[in-house]
């Protein structure tokens with residue numbers, strides 16, 4: 001645990017207080033915000049109320065204008081109808097008395113009119129409902145709409161002060177109508193006898209103000225009627241300021257532009273604001289304007305708003321203030337409790353820190369498990385043991401279980417039982433994947449520190465990294481199992497050679513089991529004395545120097561039997577480098593030693609056989625190394641070495657050394673190479689040495705099953721047999737007197753040449769030679785001289801023949817000559833030279849000479865001959881001719897008919 005974590009507790013307390021102050025400030029801010037929101041919502045609500053009040057009032061004003069406009073329209077239409085009816089149905093113009101009565105009668109039905117007057121074409125009142133109007137000449141100017149005189153259209157004149165036409169006085173557009181005023185209405189009619197007449201009605205505006213046509217208005221709420229000049233023709237004592245006059249004129253402009261109704265605002269110089277609703281019908285010469293003062297219209301709403309602000313805001317403030325007060329009371333109580341808890345926690349943390357410091361020293365992690373919620377908390381060390389950073393993965397009790405190796409799950413249930421029952425807590429070893437996904441051994445120790453009834457509520461504990469120990473234990477168990485199962489004996493001794501451990505194989509080898517062996521030395525148990533003291537001294541020198549010793553020993557079993565062992569002793573050092581143990585591995589090699597001895601004996605026996613073999617013996621293994629040879633081999637192959645020196649050398653060296661002693665050294669080397677490659681047995685091959693000796697060789701591959709072990713070569717000296725065979729050969733084929741081929745050998749070779757002739761068609765000729773009168777030689781000089789003549793004859797011939805020519809003695813003094821590759825003419829020429837040579841070379845015999853001649857018959861080979869005897873018969877026929885012609889001459893047989901030439 002590092003130092004920073006020791007000072008963490010005060011830091012945590014200060015942080016908590018900071019958080020508390022922040023919470024306080026947040027709460028006060030919230031209360032303030034509530035007040036602001038309350039005030040703002042009140043304000044907003046008031047504003048909305050005013051807006052809605054104004055909107056409602058504007059709507060009412062608009063309805064008022066609509067109502068009054070409609071009323072005006074109906075009224076004027078009624079007046080127009082009255083005037084039209086009077087004009088169109090009234091009596092003639094000059095019936096003024098009738099008119100006066102008629103007009104009075106009509107007036108009675110028209111309460112909205114003051115008077116009805118009939119005007120003549122000059123505009124003078126000639127009849128009227130009011131006699132006072134008679135003779136009056138009212139102004140007909142400024143009547144709207146403008147129209148031609150006597151136009152049958154209702155036209156509206158400017159308001160006139162006074163009660164009727166008799167006291168009418170014009171009113172300027174800027175001034176307000178006097179208390180008594182009227183508005184003249186005029187309708188004309190063209191008369192057939194004159195220009196026309198007018199009916200003029202004085203519209204009583206009081207009818208509208210006093211007759212209920214105008215709705216009841218407030219003090220600042222006005223309704224007025226204007227004409228097309230912007231002059232008020234009806235008002236309800238509304239104030240008349242220049243701004244209002246201008247506003248009326250502006251409305252006339254809207255009227256002219258076709259804007260029939262709407263609402264506009266008007267700000268006056270005294271700071272008042274008005275909403276002006278207007279209705280300006282196109283088909284009416286009068287427009288209606290309703291105007292109300294905002295301040296007056298809003299007086300009720302503002303009074304309500306002031307009342308709300310007066311009562312509601314303080315109420316809200318009071319309740320929020322109470323809440324704030326309550327909060328701080330609660331806070332104060334909570335703070336006391338928190339301080340007490342912090343003190344307790346601080347003490348606990350200090351205790352835990354001490355524990356953590358202790359745990360940190362042993363690199364253990366700490367954990368805490370809330371059994372009721374399943375929450376499981378590891379500290380950073382727990383994660384670090386698996387290679388993870390702090391909080392390296394999400395953890396609760398279920399995730400913890402899910403991470404555990406399946407084979408370790410079996411230990412979880414007992415752990416839970418142990419946890420609940422054992423006051424000492426519990427302990428569990430388990431595997432969990434580290435950050436690389438490799439299983440890592442951990443040990444958890446825990447104890448319940450908080451209970452709910454009998455049920456554990458909170459468990460805390462430590463986590464220890466036991467991976468190295470655990471894997472070491474496992475490895476040790478494996479190694480021990482391996483050593484126990486090993487075929488070789490293993491002995492572990494301390495530095496003083498006292499046995500500490502042996503495996504079962506040692507018991508099998510020596511007869512001493514572990515109980516017998518431990519505590520004793522190998523020397524006490526198995527020393528046979530077969531090795532010298534120097535041998536053991538060298539062994540000890542090696543291993544005490546820290547080196548591995550390997551060697552073989554003869555030791556003694558428990559039952560007294562000797563055995564051979566191959567021993568390897570490995571010195572072991574502790575962490576300080578001090579030799580503390582020796583590990584001896586022993587292999588029983590008794591069987592191998594016995595086999596080696598047997599092999600050696602077998603080899604000795606084999607070598608004895610080979611040495612006494614009446615021929616040469618050479619064995620080379622499959623890779624060409626000589627493994628066996630006898631002295632006869634060296635003498636037959638002409639090698640000046642001891643046979644034992646050849647063993648282990650490559651056989652190719654021996655072949656190279658021996659090859660120059662044979663007639664064909666290259667063939668000798670090549671043949672050995674071919675025989676090795678073919679790896680087949682070959683018997684009785686004959687070899688001739690330069691010394692004239694003959695050897696016979698057997699070449700034998702040696703196999704074991706399908707495996708080639710090597711090659712055995714046997715050489716025998718067959719010189720005598722060879723010479724004997726050659727002598728027999730000569731006897732069988734040569735004439736013993738002259739050394740030429742005898743008849744059988746000659747005919748065989750002649751037949752061979754004939755067949756070659758048939759294949760190649762190279763010319764060849766057969767010549768028959770017979771000495772002339774040889775009987776006389778015998779008779780004269782004796783048989784021995786006859787033999788000498790025969791030999792002399794052969795010598796003379798052989799001196800003149802080619803090596804390829806074949807000379808044979810067919811019998812007596814009869815010889816045959818085969819001339820290969822020779823045309824008949826060439827044969828005749830050569831035979832003639834031979835004949836002459838015989839004749840010219842008599843045989844010297846003492847001081848005399850014996851002259852001889854020879855006759856010859858030549859027969860060239862022809863395709864038709866069935867055999868060589870056929871050719872021989874033709875040559876014999878030609879010889880007969882030569883004899884017949886007087887001897888000492890040559891006759892060539894005719895190809896066609898066999899006749900001689």
Ligand SMILES: Nc1nc2c(ncn2[C@@H]2O[C@H](COP(=O)(O)OP(=O)(O)OP(=O)(O)O)[C@@H](O)[C@H]2O)c(=O)[nH]1
Pocket residue numbers: 770771772773774775776778782783784785786787811812813883887
């Ligand atoms: N010395 C000796 N004489 C032999 C040998 N073989 C045969 N003769 C003799 O050769 C003689 C051959 O005589 P003939 O066959 O009558 O012929 P020729 O006397 O040579 O007379 P032509 O052949 O007719 O010229 C015989 O007297 C044989 O005895 C031999 O090996 N040695």
